[in-house]
Amino acid sequence: MPIRTASASWQGNLTDGAGTVRTGKGGLTGTYSFKSRFEEGEGTNPEELIGAAHSACFSMALSKQLADAGATDIAVDTTAKVHFDKTDAGMSVTRIDLETVGQVPGMDEAQFTKLAEAAKENCPISRLLSPGAQVSLTARLAA
Template sequence: MPIRTASARWSGNLTEGSGTIKTGKGGYEGNYSFKSRFEEGEGTNPEELIGAAHAGCFSMAFSKGLADAGFTPTSVETTAKVHLDKGDAGFGVTRIDLETVGDVPGIDEGTFQKIAEGAKENCPISRLLSPGAEITLSAKLA
């Protein structure tokens, strides 16, 4: 399997500085700052990128689980809400809320929920993040 890379560059101090984040193959490049991370400033932040990775990974795992069970999804759309909270040890990602909507012809609600839960538990990004953050799931049929 290939090794995936990303990079970041930061200039200046924490509160007044700024930086850029980019993926190794040039698929994404964005600015980030203290304000985009801890306030409502323009740009991205590491937590949004974690959310994007988790939403993408879950959607692929869910699509595979559905197909393996004989249900080819028309679409799976997932949003990941990443909670960055301050605790005794400092800031940390404490919870990620996955919200997904699947357009899956012919599937019943119980099977849909079971496969969604399996994808939440087993996608590689969930397995990476779950020891340190609670992961919740809201799965709805379109």
């Protein structure tokens, strides 16, 4: 498997500086700053990028679970809410709430929920993050 890369640059001090983050193949490029991380400033932040990675990985893992169960017309939308809190150890990602909605004709809610839980357990990013942060899941089929 290939090694994936991303890079970040930063200019200035912590509170007044700014940076740029890029994925290796140029798919994503964004700015970040103290204000985008700790306030409501423009740009992205590491926690949003973790959320994007987690929701993308989970969606792919769920689509595999659904296909393995025989589903053929699959649509999955996932949001990751990353909680960035002050702890005794300093600022930490303490919890990630995954919220997923699937469109899977012919599947009932119970089976979808079971497969979504299996996807959460098997998603490589969930496995990476879950030793340090609680990962919760809310899964539902679209009406």
